[in-house]
Amino acid sequence: MGRYTGPKNRLARREGMDLGLKTVGSHAHASMLKRLTIIPGQHGVKGRKKVTGYGIQLREKQKVKRIYGVMEKQFRKVFAEAKKWKGNTGDKLLEFLERRLDNVLFRMNIAPTRAAARQCVSHGHVLVNGKMLNIPSYRVNVDDVITLDVKGMEIPSIKKLMDEKSPIMAAWVERKGPAGKVARLPERSDVQEDIQEQLIVEFYSR
Numbered sequence: 001m002g003r004y005t006g007p008k009n010r011l012a013r014r015e016g017m018d019l020g021l022k023t024v025g026s027h028a029h030a031s032m033l034k035r036l037t038i039i040p041g042q043h044g045v046k047g048r049k050k051v052t053g054y055g056i057q058l059r060e061k062q063k064v065k066r067i068y069g070v071m072e073k074q075f076r077k078v079f080a081e082a083k084k085w086k087g088n089t090g091d092k093l094l095e096f097l098e099r100r101l102d103n104v105l106f107r108m109n110i111a112p113t114r115a116a117a118r119q120c121v122s123h124g125h126v127l128v129n130g131k132m133l134n135i136p137s138y139r140v141n142v143d144d145v146i147t148l149d150v151k152g153m154e155i156p157s158i159k160k161l162m163d164e165k166s167p168i169m170a171a172w173v174e175r176k177g178p179a180g181k182v183a184r185l186p187e188r189s190d191v192q193e194d195i196q197e198q199l200i201v202e203f204y205s206r
Helices: 008-015 027-034 053-068 072-084 089-098 101-107 114-122 156-162 197-204
Strands: 126-128 145-148 173-176 179-182
Touching (some): 072 089, 114 156
Antiparallel strands (some): 126 145
C-alpha cells in the first residue's frame, strides 16, 4: 500500500492551506500554520509564478489527494468509479473519499488525523460489523458499525479523544464511546474543507 512518508508541513505549505495533517492544537500544528504562506524550496516566496488554468486544476487535485492521503493511482481509480455514476461526478468523488474507513474514523473524532486513523486501521485495531478490517480504503455503507479493539483504545491520542465529553463529529455519523455507526451517506454539504471538485473533473477531462 503506497503512502506519502515525507514531511507533512511541506505538503501544507505547497498548497497554502491546512490540510488536516497535524493534530489541531499541537505544537507541530501551530508551527505549520505560521509558515503556510511560504512555499517549500530554496527560493520560498520568490519561487511563486503565474499559474495557468491547467496548473490551477492540478493543484486542486493534488490538494484533495493530500487531504485524504490517497496516492495518484488510487485517486484516479476512485474518480473513474465516480464518473460512471449518474449525476454530479465531483459530488460522487467526494462521497467516495469521505466513505473511506480511515476518513470515517477521523470524522467520528476517534482519531486526531486521517494519517493516525490510517495507521490504526492498518495495525488491525478497527472492527467493522464485528470483523477486523485492516484496509484503510474500505468504503463504508449505511448502518455499518465501527469499533476499536482494546489495544486501539489504549493509544494515547485516541484515548484522549475518547475522554472528550462533547466530541465534534460529522453529521452523517454517530458515535458513543469507542463505537460508531454510519447513519447515512455523506453529502456535498457535509464536506467543510475548501474544495473545488469541478476543477478536478476538468483536470481529468482534458
